[in-house]
Amino acid sequence: MAEKRKINPWLKAALEFGPLLVFFAVFTRMKDAQVMVGGTSYSGFVVATALFIPLMIVTTGLLWRLTGRLAPMQVATLVLVVVFGGLSVWFNDPHFFKMKPTLIYLIFAGLLAVGLLRGKPWLQLVMDETIPMRPEGWLILTKRLIALFLGLAVANELVWRTMSDQAWVNFKTFGLTILMFGFFMAQGPLITRYGLPKDKE
Incomplete structure (x- = not known):
């Protein structure tokens, strides 16, 4: 079993809440925008979601790397973010x-x-x-x-x-x-x- 390691609480908070704050900032800036990719128009919400997914993967990976473990809640959240965020981007919904x-x-x-x-x-x-x-x-x-x-x-x-x-x-x-x-x-x-x-x- 991986040894649990302590990290700076501010760094931990930044890794846990950073992706959500980035999602909020990107959506707020682009909420009325339409982005054309490959002939398809995507709303600011979908664009923010598309950025949120890889950022969530990276920060969760960093948390695992730095602490030596992930809580079941973090793993389940990441899986659902990838699945349902991916569906939103794939179906543009x-x-x-x-x-x-x-x-x-x-x-x-x-x-x-x-x-x-x-x-x-x-x-x-x-x-x-x-x-x-x-x-x-x-x-x-x-x-x-x-x-x-x-x-x-x-x-x-x-x-x-x-x-x-x-x-x-x-x-x-x-x-x-x-x-x-x-x-x-x-x-x-x-x-x-x-x-x-x-x-x-």
Whole structure:
């Protein structure tokens, strides 16, 4: 098993969020543009997606190279970005890429739910080193995270189906990130109640 290595947190954040910010910047600049390639006209959204895919591959590869490992969430996200982003570019249709967050959140909610049904809190296996807690705490946090993922899947569907491309890009870039960050910040009392010392075996 590859040894996990620590890297500068600012570098890690840049590699994780950099592609999304580039996507946002390119789309915002080109949202009203049409780019002709091989006789086909592509919207600014599709062009931004076409740039996002290789950038995501490169930054994820760098994270793996620098840290020695990738979280299952990162691997699944990369696969769906390549598949659904690729479909959007291939068919010149932004809808495929817009559906990607919905599928990601449904997959994660489903995996966590299966873990609970099997009596295996898979969230604990992924995050135990970061947030040591008693089993009761992991059970509660897992149920809350399942509810969050399902809510985000519904929210993504509502936004991309009823709002403009710009609204969806804003929601994808900032809204989802803020909601995830706010969720984990709100779990402070739970972590305090069920937390264990980090050096406890």
